[in-house]
Amino acid sequence: MNFSRATLITIAAILAMVLLGLLALGKAPLRANMPAGGDFAVRTADGPLALQDLRGKVVLLYFGYTYCPDICPTALLSYAAAFRKLSPQELEKVAGVFISVDPERDSLPHLKEYARFFHPHLQGATASPTEIQEIARRYGVFYARQPADASGRYAVDHTADSYIIDGEGRLVARLPHGAMPETIADELKRWMR
Numbered sequence: 001m002n003f004s005r006a007t008l009i010t011i012a013a014i015l016a017m018v019l020l021g022l023l024a025l026g027k028a029p030l031r032a033n034m035p036a037g038g039d040f041a042v043r044t045a046d047g048p049l050a051l052q053d054l055r056g057k058v059v060l061l062y063f064g065y066t067y068c069p070d071i072c073p074t075a076l077l078s079y080a081a082a083f084r085k086l087s088p089q090e091l092e093k094v095a096g097v098f099i100s101v102d103p104e105r106d107s108l109p110h111l112k113e114y115a116r117f118f119h120p121h122l123q124g125a126t127a128s129p130t131e132i133q134e135i136a137r138r139y140g141v142f143y144a145r146q147p148a149d150a151s152g153r154y155a156v157d158h159t160a161d162s163y164i165i166d167g168e169g170r171l172v173a174r175l176p177h178g179a180m181p182e183t184i185a186d187e188l189k190r191w192m193r
Helices: 005-027 071-084 108-118 129-138 181-192
Strands: 041-044 047-050 058-064 094-100 122-125 143-145 156-158 162-165 171-175
Touching: 041 108, 041 122, 041 129, 058 071, 058 181, 071 094, 071 108, 071 122, 071 181, 094 108, 094 129, 108 122, 162 181, 171 181
Parallel strands: 058 094, 094 122
Antiparallel strands: 041 047, 058 162, 143 156, 162 171
């Protein structure tokens, strides 16, 4: 079968558009088949924090751990970039919460320092293993500690989605890992209204 050069260029262009469309879909907010979400209570270096304490604010929620080599820092860098796209007035209507699924290693002072390194509007938090399990279950988050290596280091596999909770405490959107800061900022603005 011989294709003309124009036909091959047309096919390549169509494939490129389909691929770009699929990539864009992969970074768009997900609103179908949302987990239940709901109130939670965690601890921070500054004291207890409950989701109900943040009523009136749009909450950007992430589950991870501070020893994560790449996924967590990438997500939190995107959060920081998204926060910088908000006006000071908009930023006051937002709270970022990073819940550690590795409370054995992530002390509260370390979590505070880690989260604030990325942005002052990010709070590092954790809870007991049983409490984290319950919160993660309600948000559809999977995590599993891997066996330690010879030096005692271990990784924790975890869901890398971000969760947006509106000012009334309802889980309203889930963003896949790799969502662009613009997408995150737009989604935060959407739920401020």
